[in-house]
Amino acid sequence: MVVQTPSPAAYKISGRGASQIAASIEAGIAHGSLAPGQALPPIRDLAAELSVNPNTVSAAYRLLRDRGAVETAGRRGTRVRTQPATAPRNLSFQIPPGAKDLVTGDPDRRLLPELVFPSSVSQRLHKDESILPELLKTARARLGADHVPTDDLLLTFGAGDAVDRALSAHLRPGDSVAVEDPGWGTVYRLLPAMNLTAVPVPIDAEGMTPEGLAAALKRGVRAVIITSRAQNPTGAAVSAARAKALRKVLAGHREVLLIEDDHGADLTRHHGLHTLAGSTELWAHIRSLSKAYGPDLRCAVVAADATTGGRMAGRLRLGAGWVSHLIQAQVQRLWTDETVEAQIIQAAGVYKERRDTLVAALAARGIEAFGTSGINVWIPVPEEAIVVSGLLAAGWAVAPGIWFRVDSPPGIRITIAYLDLADVEPLADAVAAVLSGTGPAGSV
Secondary structure, eight states, rough: OEESSSSSSSEEEOSSHHHHHHHHHHHHTTTSSHHHHTTTOOOOOOHHHSSHHOOOOOHOOOOOHHHHHHOOOOOEEEESSSSSSSSSSSOOOOOOOOOOOOOOOOGGGGGOOOOOOOTTTTOOOOOOOOSSSHHHHHHHHHHHHHOOSSEEEEEEESSHHHHHHHHHHHHOOEEEEEEESSSSSHHHHHHTTTTTTEEEEEEEETTTTHHHHHHHHHTOOSSSEOOOSSOOTTOOOHHHHHHHHHHHHHOOOTSSSEEEEEGGGOOTSSSSSOOOSSSEEEEEEEEEEEHHHHHHOOHHHHHHHHHHHHHHHHHHHTTTSSHHHHHHHHHHHHHHHHHHHHHHHHHHHHHHHHHHHHHHHHHHTTTOOOOOSSEEEEOOOOOOHHHHHHHHHTEOOOOOOGGOOOOSSOEEEOOOOOOOOHHHHHHHHHHHHHHHHHHOOOOO
């Protein structure tokens, strides 16, 4: 069966069994031959073309739905999801030579500390403890200083892995999860892959709104994912007043799983943590090291209630087993080295200056922008495609808001990690020109 696609050559679905057909469609999605939102052939049509029973194609489509690759859209048939789980993790587009890359959400490599593995570390054996005793002590001190309960700690392979494991510990296929909107695109792709449903909750500069959370809880969500600081993509940070209001809402839903993502902790110390950990019976507080110390560490410290922590750690033991002690020793060194500490404080100051300077420059031109913390700035716009293409034509590559939102209004995300201060005024001028209709893309 030939499917019409935007690509020069139409994609041909193949296979005899349900698994083979599903794999063929997944390959088309992964390679971009089947575009997000594109309709798949009707079941009977594809079955006739492949000379298989319609039940075989139906089973293939069901597999793809369970994996989060496609969705059933009523009379519109089965379509590739807007953000399919089979898509590459780092959504992007071709950036022409000479354009400034403000799309990638990575930290500035120039501000990351050097990774030097201690020579004293020996090989860990299966019988050894999963967490180095010295790192366990350091982690308890750091999280405890922010009033996070630390009776049960474990390590995971980054924040995304921790979210995955926490959800798997309690939820079943078909359950719904309250998520920030706009929010972390990886979560939007993870949930359908787990056969879970995202319930979008509005946010503002202080984080998830209490009214939105209350509405989601009323709909019966089984879990809530909240970012404490450096929210991606808006830079929102949960204030003391907002935390109090959210705790009050959660108090009536003690059975709900609360996942608190504090991945930007070490780069946002000027925004104190107002933790929600313990607001419900089931909870997990995640502190990743990726943004401050480097994504390649693949490590996050997770504090959790005894049940959640036990299930997450138990499942880890049955799979990967443990986070390498080589990585753990590196984390311990980074968290206890005074020179590294000074470097991280300096990096946090650099990011803050870049972010605040851009927000101020945009405000001076009458443009509303959000960027309370972290390495991103969010700008509401009337039409994402026009603004993104207009800025790209002017030499600035930014991310379209559709990557990070469900029901919230359009916007663009600018990552300031590599934005030098000398670039701020020209960038602000370019944004203003595009929004006013005088830029390369014309009227918005």
